[in-house]
Amino acid sequence: GAVVSQHPSRVICKSGTSVKIECRSLDFQATTMFWYRQFPKQSLMLMATSNEGSKATYEQGVEKDKFLINHASLTLSTLTVTSAHPEDSSFYICSAGDRGLRGYTFGSGTRLTVV
Amino acid sequence: SQQGEEDPQALSIQEGENATMNCSYKTSINNLQWYRQNSGRGLVHLILIRSNEREKHSGRLRVTLDTSKKSSSLLITASRAADTASYFCATATNTGNQFYFGTGTSLTVIP
DSSP: OOOEEEEOSEEEEOTTOOEEEEEEESSSOOSEEEEEEEOTTSOEEEEEEEETTSOOEEOTTOOTTTEEEEEEETTEEEEEEOSOOGGGOEEEEEEEEOTTSSSEEEOOOEEEEEO | OOOOEEEOSEEEEETTSOEEEEEEOOSOOSEEEEEEEOTTSOEEEEEEEETTOSEEEETTEEEEEETTTTEEEEEEOSOOGGGOEEEEEEEEOTTSSOEEEOOOEEEEEEO
């Protein structure tokens, strides 16, 4: 149980375009989802916390208008990187949890390359 | 598995005391990271130590790494009630693209 699916696993996009990443909880209802980014050989950095039905809470230094998060249902959260630039190239990963679960399950991540 | 294991699983101390948590792992790593998670919140990165480093400090945090023993320790000095949280270690492989989390240490600091 507690499976989180993240899609796509890899995406290459042109500078200036937008990219949407989906994070789905397959067998549980995720009241909370977290979005992280990770640069090569560095640690995960928490970007934002999203609770179903409410606005996401962004960490300091993360641009709300650039990284749009929508958590419209208990099984789906999306992260849209708007007007992507090469410096947005990174590994993005989500995790999802439920109040009834002991912990959080991570998705498999999305490798974004902006050219 | 490569998953790290933290020890102890739970730790309860008085405010002002030092807290030490240990992490062991199984395979070669590029770096090891410590994270903190407050109840119901996301992971927050605390400190990263690379495989060629032995000790690192950040404020009240001190991390050591012994690659020969495949272990790391996190020391929180002069603990505060606000330090109450779960602490996880995570190891990153040499490709840098995969990381493995341990099971965590639940720290309670009593005011």
